[in-house]
Amino acid sequence: MENAHITADVVEVSEFIDLAQRYNVQGVPKTVINDRVEFTGALPEPRFVQEVLKALQPKPEQ
């Protein structure tokens, strides 16, 4: 909600078993960011942000 680039989804996996399989959801909550970064369990806010920022593509060298 802070940034127009960010889309946040809440997905109820028991209704969408295909997604549970595709993302190998074995525990909840499981978070997947840009299909690059994933973790299971709730994280404190600063750690969560760290993970979110990890999903960003590195900036090209200038």
Place this chain on the structure above:
Amino acid sequence: MPLLSLEDRQELETLFAQELQDDVTITYFTQRESVLTIPGQECAYCKDTRELLEEVTAISEKLHLQVKDFVSDEQEAQRLGITRIPAFFLQGHARGAVRFFGIPAGYEFSTLIEDLVDVSKGTPALSEKTREALSKVDQDLHIQVFTTPT
């Protein structure tokens, strides 16, 4: 019979009156409800999700519900990235997009209520540091949180 108890509705009425600022529209995608079910196309929770959203949005004048058909409103579904149903999109003061796939039951009901408040205010309850870090993001980020109804 309503899904929300009288106590729940009263509690939400107080919360919404205190917390909601700008209007929030929920765009909900479902399929036509029919007495016949077509194998492979059942949407087990579409009806319950619609009823739940109707009950929640009826509590405050600042909350609006738009019900769309996943098949006949395909273009809008595509624009909002709705690829399966039941699903809905929250739109209000906030930037970014918040979507729910599946019925928001159990803990996810509280998530929905908190998100309605945050989208209405446009400022989520995050620390200054977090907000500063997120404001610098200049690439698209797609965060998916998988849950189960507990």
